Amino acid sequence: MFDHNVDQQADSEGDEIAISVTHATKVFGRRPKEAAKRLKQGATRDEVKPLGTAAVIDASFDVRVGEIFVVMGLSGSGKSTLIRMLNGLGETTDGAISVFGSEIVGTAPAELREIRRTKMAMVFQHFALLPHRTVLDNAAYGLEIQGVPLEERRARAQQWLERVGLATWSDSFPSELSGGMQQRVGIARAFAADTQILLMDEAFSALDPLIRREMQELLVELQQELGKTIVFITHDLNEAMFLGDRIAVMRDGRIMQLGTPNDILTDPANDYVAQFVQDVDRARVLTAGDVMEPPRAVVPTSAGPRAALRMMRDLQTSACFVTSSGRKLVGVVRDKDMLRLVREGGSNISDALKPTPSIVSPEQYIAELFELSVESPLPVAVVDEQNRLIGVVPRVTLLASLTNLPTMTTEIPIIEPTPDVPRAIITATLDATTDGNAAPGGSSSLAEGSIA
Known part of the structure; x- marks a missing residue:
């Protein structure tokens, strides 16, 4: 004050x-x-x-x-x-x-x-x-x-x-x-x-x-x-x-x-x-820049599928953002795709890169984020004029911003989105493979058969 x-x-x-x-x-x-x-x-x-x-x-x-x-x-x-x-x-x-x-x-x-x-x-x-x-x-x-x-x-x-x-x-x-x-x-x-x-x-x-x-x-x-x-x-x-x-x-x-x-x-x-x-209608006053949080699920393009898969396992999320030099946002990767690349011995995550589903500028009002948030498997990405990833707006943060709670929250225990691949299968696949090599036939077949 x-x-x-x-x-x-x-x-x-x-x-x-x-x-x-x-x-x-x-x-x-x-x-x-x-x-x-x-x-x-x-x-x-x-x-x-x-x-x-x-x-x-x-x-x-x-x-x-x-x-x-x-x-x-x-x-x-x-x-x-x-x-x-x-x-x-x-x-x-x-x-x-x-x-x-x-x-x-x-x-x-x-x-x-x-x-x-x-x-x-x-x-x-x-x-x-x-x-x-x-x-x-x-x-x-x-x-x-x-x-x-x-x-x-x-x-x-x-x-x-x-x-x-x-x-x-x-x-x-x-x-x-x-x-x-x-x-x-x-x-x-x-x-x-x-x-x-x-x-x-x-x-x-x-x-x-x-x-x-x-x-x-x-x-x-x-x-x-x-x-x-x-x-x-x-x-x-x-x-x-x-x-x-x-x-x-x-x-x-x-x-x-x-x-x-x-x-x-x-x-x-x-x-x-x-x-x-x-x-007051807070959704038309607060902006994405006001409520955004630091992005956690982010890997560089230079990282391999194993690193991306390990991050998604540890954060219990089904996708993560991919950035190039200078943290410029280039897309997202999913856990299923990274699991497949690991089994096939692939080393380039760009082979499975997908467009980022929801991107906004920090000046956009949060009223404009609700539909994007519902449709996106990831938190809404906030980028600057140089397309650098500067923050994310998870659904829970978006909802909290409409109340009188502080716009900056503590760590959120539930990470969005929930994984598509069970954590045990990711761990088993990582343990059964080495960087750059596919898993042996028996281990790979076991992991494949465990995925719904």
Whole structure:
């Protein structure tokens, strides 16, 4: 666990900071400055209530360039107030906020407008479309504010309407569109403006669940393609887990925990966060890389059939992975095939090599692993970009990851899959043969007759 209001990752070497928030506080009321001072001295939110309502208290975090940073919390937690502080729509009572090094707090209105015009676009919960303008003109509105010529802005807006699936609706008016379509116009407008930062305040909360999921997937797709920096506000934990590279969990104006979805799900900072995440769909948050274990049943291509057979006997498994130099995964071998090669005097396990049945990348969600796990005689193999075997996900680990148990387990006594050939027959065959030589006729015949 870490201090609830400290961003431990944003200062790592090489990370460019888009937004930096330092001890920011926002108080509504008659004497906000005095209330902020007392909060800094240790007063609680309730104790300063006679002076004003503390909406955001001592918030500190950095947002990296190109990440989706999610602020989540229940109604009244301060998340919407916080996002409006980032672009100066809400005045900051105390603390500092900078955007690409330009200070927001105390900046003159004209400079703030310039920052919003060129560096930040905002997508609102209730779309904020202009009802008297067509869909195309709404999508082009940000470019109009920037002073882009008419033909150019309409062409760019049309391109973005095509990206969000509304190319044929450009001459329609907002009232002719469904809620999901209107929100697509809002997203097209924000991306068409081509600002470096997008601020999204509960942008999908008014949509039906199916449309909402489509919009979430569209946003992730666009962000991965364009590398925009996005600050996304939501009260939906599953949405936060799906979208966020990092998440700040707020309660009563304070950031309770800041971390990756995995951090928050597997290591909640306090009971409040733990209760918040207890019903989250873990299968769509945890990845193969989060739950994988070191592979045990692995032999190199240089090993002979006897070595492979001996390993499978000792681990009580019917198959094992085969890797080439650099641990690159090349396939699997089965105990029956290795037994046959040993009896025939074969020395090359590649003669019985079969394709690996289930391979995933460490980034794949475990929701995608269940069908693969059921169909595979081996644990699901996890490989990196160079096809190197970096871990495996056994069925029991996959099931355990759906509970509140730790994702890293102790040694599992039952090895998957169970052997096809009895251990006694493997031992008898190994004892009756020598490396590179077939077993004598009598011993081999006895072993053959013992296999079902």
